[in-house]
Amino acid sequence: MRDAAFAIHSTPPQILAMAERRKQFPFDEFEPKWQRHWEENKTFSVPNPGEADFDPSKPKYYVLDMFPYPSGAGLHVGHPEGYTATDIITRYKRMNGFNVLHPMGWDAFGLPAEQHAIKTGEHPRINTENNTNNFRRQLKSLGFAYDWDREVNTTDPAYVKWTQWIFLQLYHSYFCEEEQKAKPISELEAQGLSREEIDNRRLAYVAETPVNWSPDLGTVLANEEVEEWRAKGHTVERRPLRQWMLRITAYAQRLIDELDGLDWPTGIKLLQTNWIGRSEGASVKFQVSSARSEGLETENLNLETLEEVEVFTTRPDTLFGATYMVLAPEHPLVEQITTEEQKEAVAEYQKTCAGKSDLERTELAKEKSGVFTGGYAINPVNDEKIPVWIADYVMMSYGTGAIMAVPAHDERDHEFAEKFGIEIIEVVQAPEGTEEKCFTGNGTAVNSGFLNGLSTSEAKEKITTWLEEKGLGKKTINFKLRDWLFSRQRYWGEPFPIVWKEGNHEALPESELPVLAPELDDYKPTGTPEPLLSKATEWVDLGDGVKRETNTMPQWGGSCWYYLRYCDAQNPNAPIGKEAEEYWMGKNGNPGGVDLYIGGTEHAVLHLLYARFWHKVLFDLGHVSTPEPFQKLVNQGLIMGEDGQKMSKSRGNVVNPDDVVDLYGADSLRLYEMFMGPLEQVKPWSMKGVEGVFRFLARVWRLVMDTNQEGEWELRSKLAESEPNKSTNKVVHATIKKVGEDIESMSFNTAISQMMVCTNELTKLEEIPVSSVVTLLHLLNPFAPHLTEELNASLAEKFDSIPNEPLADQAWPEFDEDCLLEDEIEIVLQVNGKVRDKISVPAEASKEEVEEAALASERVQSFIDGLTVRKVIVVPGRLVNVVAN
RNA sequence: GCCGACAUGGCGGAAUCGGUAGACGCAACGGACUUAAAAUCCGUUGAGCUUUGCUCGUGUGGGUUCAAGUCCCACUGUCGGUACCA
Structure with missing residues (x-):
């Protein structure tokens, strides 16, 4: 999908200069090696139901990225942010026994390729193919666990067929x-x-x-x-x-x-709801004079020559205050209504409006403009003759393209009426204490005949019923959506x-x-x-x-259904086969089929709305089994430049992922993108930050590897097949727990910091238990798959207790609650809410024992000396607060 | 204007239910190693003060509570979206 246009980039020299080439571990050797391994072994290919190797006992999990538009500029660092997040989830879910569908493809139709074709005369397909090849190379260099057998391209004739x-x-x-x-x-x-x-x-x-x-x-x-x-x-x-x-x-x-049933950010739901813009009100029919009926200008109405104009209003209760009517300049009845005298002015005004786009119309919105048509409408509630104007503040494309104007209770109408000297009649009395020039809220009806004294909501109801009975209008719901x-x-x-x-x-x-x-x-x-x-x-x-x-x-068009095609990418007979659709998109009791969808917010009211629409049509017609395409949606935050500004070529702050991979390796890029901060947050890039995670990976490497006299890498001598001691076990199991929970909640940054803590602990040990190291490698594997596979393979070669099997094919470690238990717990002692001391108590100490120990503290005693203890609050396992005065 | 998100050290950020504010990383400073540098390792690092310790401190002002970054009210600022939608 197209995102905010990014121009061509390469990382500027000043940023590159900060990062001298230092290879503390040979990522440039083992990263391509493992990428080849995954490709040759099809490690991340997942079979469909009915195919060989399909394991129906495993639950499914469908993790989707918003597929990219393969621009000539190549990947920017925003792409791998969401892609790394989904990749971590994919690898984690696989290790937890799921059949995981994690595909990638290309949203390859679009104007830039055609612009290129205009310039070069070359068929857009060629340019598209070059760009696609570059994107694929870049993604593969980051080691993402995609099932490349399911790659789709919206421009592929076999794909176009099903879009059509x-x-x-x-x-x-x-x-x-x-x-x-x-x-x-x-x-x-x-x-x-x-x-x-x-x-x-x-x-x-x-x-x-x-x-x-x-x-x-x-x-x-x-x-x-x-x-x-x-x-x-x-x-x-x-x-x-x-x-x-x-x-x-x-x-x-x-x-x-x-x-309602979707697990989407509330902001996106709101954005869609507002975009669709439902509003409840009434449509009201007004009789309007046409230019031929001179009679309206006098007291004698010639009913035969009247036209009917329907308006939409959310405030039918203010009908008695409608003192004029406005038609959109393009309204088809304008011509018939306009009188001979006004013809020239109206035509002039229409011409001015026609030349403006909606945008220009809005830009000039500060000052209201309009022209009287010479025609009049009859207010159906009181038979008052009200002038009909045209003005560009009324849009032909919303409602009926005509409004009843109530200047006393609508700000736009108010401004317009003041400018053109039109009568303003108050028909809603504001509650006591409200002082507004133009009251638009709810109040009590006044000057409104049979509505007088009613509250706004009662008045709305009564007038709507009245209009319906007389055949003059009806309750109506209008949408902004076109x-x-x-x-x-x-x-x-x-x-x-x-x-x-x-x-x-x-x-x-x-x-x-x-x-x-x-x-x-x-x-x-x-x-x-x-x-x-x-x-x-x-x-x-x-x-x-x-x-x-x-x-x-x-x-x-192509992006509206690509997530379906991934499920059955090669199917020659249908966009998606029934069995594949039911398995991957099928009901788990959720309305949406895709379990996790990550991408930017820029598609909130475009792709995400269009795709839902198509999916619903396909659902109605029985082609898919859920009413919604995407169950859970997460938006990654924008990555800003090092200077805190949006990355752009003109600012010279664009970072090219290829350069980062070159200097620090794919694992470092992946890890840094996740360590920067919460996934959904906007955050600035920092090359120093990349170096930080690079140093962490180097520490993990040196936990296992050391250089010998010849300067070659070999296993570290401190490693041993020994039982980890209690404190080592504690940190390792706490890490298993935290990393698992943090991946589930997509708090990748805190998962990484916990693994840093664990690595620092293990590094300190005189004898490092390989079992603990291998557990850490499992946890780190979804984040830094190359490094961890390489180290695991080296360990497995030497130590018999380590299975000689890639981590990707192994199960996620489980933590032992017993290892997390402590014998002694530190308790914070507060006096009047301020920390005064810390004591250590046995884990099984009772509330009373803790309270007793707290009051025995010398420091606590010194602070309550001379005061009366009013209350002692004991929070088990945490603190004691002594309240005294 | 309207809608939404956010506001914590020099910086990115952490703090599950209201319970030790500043985890982890960056930067900075000091030390070890080195002929030297890089890399690495160890340590210090919110502010202030009368420095065994005390006071202040999570945008501002108020409130609730034994206890508030966290809850409530009002405001300010930044970012994003949207805009005459009747």
Whole structure:
């Protein structure tokens, strides 16, 4: 997936200079060696149900990384942060007897490859392949435990086929409101609906809509993408275009409700909920004069010439205070309503607005603007004539594109009314003590006829019922979420499996998938909204007036379902086989299939929302067995530059992982990324910090290895097959306990510090028990797999008690609670909450005994001398607090 | 403006349920080893003071409690998201 754009980098010389090349242990020899070992032995390949070697007795665990967009810049240090975390979990779960699925792949469609193709004339596939190879090399050099047999690439024809297949599932489905789920379109056909009626209900449909069009990129862009490309100097303008849309709004309610059962950060849940933006209110119908009905300007209304405008409001209780109405400048009724005198001003204003993007409209939002249309609306509650304005603070794309304006109780309306001298009528009395110029809270209805005296919530209810009875309105729920604009005019994306016949779209049969784009002579944009693929006239024209759809899908298409493909990556007959889907994605009593998903927050309302939508459609249609794709989500925090600023080429603070691996080895990079601080936190890079963990790994190495006279590495003479003593056992078992618990809670930094403590203890010993060392190597293995495997292999060669088997294939150590018990416990003695002394008592001492010992303390006595002891608080195993005055 | 997250030594951070604030690492300083340096090893390192010890100390101000980094109220600052959504 694309992340905040990172430019090409290599670590700047000043940072490299800090790290002179010192190899305290030969990581450059054993790291590639173990990587080769894992690759040749397919150590981390995991079989599917039904395959040889599949062990059904083991529980499954699916650990997923957000797959990268293989940019030309290569990995940056942010990638290995999340990847190391999932890798530790993977290795830990494997050692704990799970079948672990931990795959990697490439989100490889996208504009940068196409930009490269425009420049060089080279097919984007070649550039993509080069970049992918580089990314794969980099990831392998970090020793991640991926099952590379399951590698997927969204641009692979075998993958494109199933992305298109899923699009067709959307195309062939509609959303059944009663059952709140997707159902086959064939049901509507059976009901005898017309072609048009059916097309209007498909989950994938064609509509004319205003979009962000960039002439020099030659494509439309999602709202979220506009800023990024503008910053790179491209122009983006708004214009209406006919586009493919996906009906994600049908799922708005479920996308909110079903977040409930997910183990996601509350911030992300909130972000999605706000993005979907549910608001409850009422729609109200207003009669509006049209330009032809001069009558409205007088007292004599000519009802025959009235138009009807519907508005949405969350405050129907303020209807009596609606003193004007505003239509969005693009509202279709504006033309009919505008009077002859106002025509010129209105047209002028519309023109100004049309040239602005949403963004510009917002930037200029400080000052309200608008124009009176000359038309009037009738307030249905009191038959008052209210002026109709157009203003760009009303958006065509939300609600009905029209509002009733209540200047007394809405800040925007208030500002507007003040500027243009429109009447302001108070209809909600604020509670005592509230002094606001424009009260927007809940209060008591006043000046509101039959609503007077009611509380805001009662008034809302009463007016809504009243409107419904009169047929003037009804209770309505509105969502901010818009349907998903799903087509792009670029080349490097999946073509739609659609053809056009006599102005109608038609799906290609499954047998014709994948539909692949033809080679082009040049990849330059057409300069018009005509998609690039339209240049391939032979490919487009299928004869008999049948033409191919020339738009392509956005990058999000491939990333919406890649986690499913990993489960059954080679399946030629389906996107995912039933048995594989049920095993890896299947129910464990959880709504989500993937057990752990780690990635950045930048996809909170993009990929993570889109993927949930597709998954729900597939669930409704019976293709997957859980309603949600991702059970547990964790966001890793951004890694800042050494200067505390965001890493960027222009600041010269970018760190290239290749350089770090070169200087300190992959294990050091992995360990440092985990030792920096809590995974989810934003934190600055420090080359000195890398050196710190490098020194720790060197200490672990020297715990086992020593140089002989010839300067060769050999096992240390202090190692012995002896029984560890009590205190050694205590620290080792405490480490087993803490590291296990910390991995489970993803507190990797504290797990590492405990292993540092343990290493320091073992280093001090005159005779080092190999069993303790090997236990430490097990614990450290998920973090620093190369070093630990190498040391373990060396030990196994010499000592018979050590199994000659890679750590990755061994079980996670268990701790013995008895080893953690102490004979004597240190008790802190406080007087009035201040620490005054520390005593040692037997572990089994009773409360009374501890209290007695505490009061016997000379130091305590000296502090309570002359005072009366009021209370003695004994916290078993911890402290005694003597309260005296 | 709104929403969210965060605030602890010179720095990154630790502190499970309210119970010894500063684990672990970095940096700094002192020592050992060395002809010397690097590496390594050992030690010191929150601040202040009248230094066997005492006082202060987790953004600010208040509160609850025998006891507050942790809980409650109010505020300030930093970062992130979002923005005329009726």
